[in-house]
Amino acid sequence: xxxxxxxxxxxxxxxxxxxxxxxxxxxxxxxxxxxxxxxxxxxxxxxxxxxxxxxxxxxxxxxxxxxxxxxxxxxxxxxxxxxxxxxxxxxxxxxxxxxxxxxxxxxxxxxxxxxxxxxxxxxxxxxxxxxxxxxxxxxxxxxxxxxxxxxxxxxxxxxxxxxxxxxxxxxxxxxxxxxxxxxxxxxxxxxxxxxxxxxxxxxxxxxxxxxxxxxxxxxxxxxxxxxxxxxxxxxxxxxxxxxxxxxxxxxxxxxxxxxxxxxxxxxxxxxxxxxxxxxxxxxxxxxxxxxxxxxxxxxxxxxxxxxxxxxxxxxxxxxxxxxxxxxxxxxxxxxxxxxxxxxxxxxxx
Numbered sequence: 001x002x003x004x005x006x007x008x009x010x011x012x013x014x015x016x017x018x019x020x021x022x023x024x025x026x027x028x029x030x031x032x033x034x035x036x037x038x039x040x041x042x043x044x045x046x047x048x049x050x051x052x053x054x055x056x057x058x059x060x061x062x063x064x065x066x067x068x069x070x071x072x073x074x075x076x077x078x079x080x081x082x083x084x085x086x087x088x089x090x091x092x093x094x095x096x097x098x099x100x101x102x103x104x105x106x107x108x109x110x111x112x113x114x115x116x117x118x119x120x121x122x123x124x125x126x127x128x129x130x131x132x133x134x135x136x137x138x139x140x141x142x143x144x145x146x147x148x149x150x151x152x153x154x155x156x157x158x159x160x161x162x163x164x165x166x167x168x169x170x171x172x173x174x175x176x177x178x179x180x181x182x183x184x185x186x187x188x189x190x191x192x193x194x195x196x197x198x199x200x201x202x203x204x205x206x207x208x209x210x211x212x213x214x215x216x217x218x219x220x221x222x223x224x225x226x227x228x229x230x231x232x233x234x235x236x237x238x239x240x241x242x243x244x245x246x247x248x249x250x251x252x253x254x255x256x257x258x259x260x261x262x263x264x265x266x267x268x269x270x271x272x273x274x275x276x277x278x279x280x281x282x283x284x285x286x287x288x289x290x291x292x293x294x295x296x297x298x299x300x301x302x303x304x305x306x307x308x309x310x311x312x313x314x315x316x317x318x319x320x321x322x323x324x325x326x327x328x329x330x331x332x333x334x335x336x337x338x339x340x341x342x343x344x345x346x347x348x349x
Contacts, residue, residue, distance in 0.1 A: 036217045
């Protein structure tokens with residue numbers, strides 16, 4: 001017998017999903033405890049079939065209009081529309097979600113994809129959202145590493161005999177070459193976003209409220225997985241950064257095997273979040289790669305919720321809709337399921 005979907009709690013207001021506000025946690029705790037009793041919702045520890053809902057970067061910086069990297073999609077309001085449905089999905093399926101895990105894109109100013117990292121002979125920095133850094137740009141000297149920021153990067157673990165600036169110049173050439181060789185996106189200069197300590201870094205208020213309500217109702221702690229702090233590489237996927245080694249093969253970062261094993265330990269993993277073309281797509285791609293190297297059958301346990309994610313679209317600049325759809329199609333061909341949120345979880349299998 002399938003488990004029926006739950007109603008939406010009275011506190012949920014879909015018109016507030018596009019805003020940032022303080023959550024009344026104490027009130028929500030009382031409501032959640034009463035909700036669990038009213039609907040006979042058991043603690044997650046009693047689940048025989050364990051489901052993890054993986055929320056990729058559902059943060060203000062990507063999901064609130066007017067914030068740094070709002071994921072508009074082709075509709076112009078993609079991330080907001082996704083998050084209305086996401087909150088509804090969490091509330092209606094509380095009893096079937098064992099754990100919610102939120103990845104948190106986490107940055108500081110001096111990172112390789114921010115403009116301050118680079119400079120030209122005129123003292124200018126590359127424009128965000130308008131600059132894709134190529135191998136030719138670096139080799140020709142059109143853009144070079146900004147020498148003023150090198151001392152802030154703490155490169156002692158990477159640099160031994162050579163001076164840090166010389167090493168970093170060589171590394172920057174290696175970095176863009178590696179992106180091309182590995183079939184990754186070119187190095188994009190992004191606006192400052194998901195800044196550690198800033199309001200853009202926080203989980204969207206309405207989603208955070210839904211996660212907290214789930215935590216209390218099901219007596220299971222929401223998990224937060226930090227990614228993206230390494231200044232020397234992009235980190236779209238939560239499972240690994242874009243580049244792992246320097247030109248000499250020395251590690252500059254490592255895969256997130258601990259979190260990978262956590263995900264592989266669930267009977268079902270549901271994936272949603274932002275952006276479909278970048279952090280979601282690369283997380284799914286890396287997860288598929290690891291699955292194919294271990295147990296291809298696990299692909300059947302992965303569910304991609306297509307109406308809870310949107311691609312990066314900047315009209316007149318970039319439109320990543322097609323690459324995003326291609327990534328989901330590839331995952332589907334490999335055995336992962338592409339589903340929609342309005343269909344009850346119980347009907348997915």
